Amino acid sequence: MRTLYLLRHAKSSWARPLLRDHDRPLARRGQVASRAIADYIAGSHPLPDLVISSTAVRTVQTARLVVARWKPRPPVLEDATLYLGTPSEMLSCIHAVVGAPVLMLIGHNPGTAELGRLLAGDRDALGGKFPTAGLAVLTFAVDDWAQAEPGAGHLQAFVQPRSLHATVR
Helix, strand or coil: CEEEEEEECCCECCCCCCCCHHHCCECHHHHHHHHHHHHHHHHHCCCCCEEEECCCHHHHHHHHHHHCCCCCCCCEEECHHHCCCCHHHHHHHHHCCCCCCEEEEEECCCHHHHHHHHHHCCCCCCCCCCCCCCEEEEEECCCCHHHCCCCCEEEEEEECHHHHCCCCC
């Protein structure tokens, strides 16, 4: 059995509009949402063995805030193919993972939402919107990530930060 967390990066800041998209940091709201999602996972699901993040500043910051809430902290790898990656590129990243029965990918839309729908085999599985800091939890009845194919995932949960009503500082 394998568990995959697909996390869209948390809300980014537009305080400096001339920054390149890749370089935008998290907004305060994104920092709060990252902590809320981390606490939700810790209270409801197994912690990841490995976190793979896009190289964009906002995804790396999301990853750092999330894993900082967990003991033990899983390793965080950065993968440039997750920055605005297609579902196919993101799935290749998953297939390359050896071990790590519980895996988290932190990426961007539309790729993250499309990958979740593809893996669940249901275009309506995640509803109409995959918001910032949205989390899809999928399980796979496979022994190896290379066997995680489109339609093989079972959507266990789809969580949006605003639904958690968390007050995190």
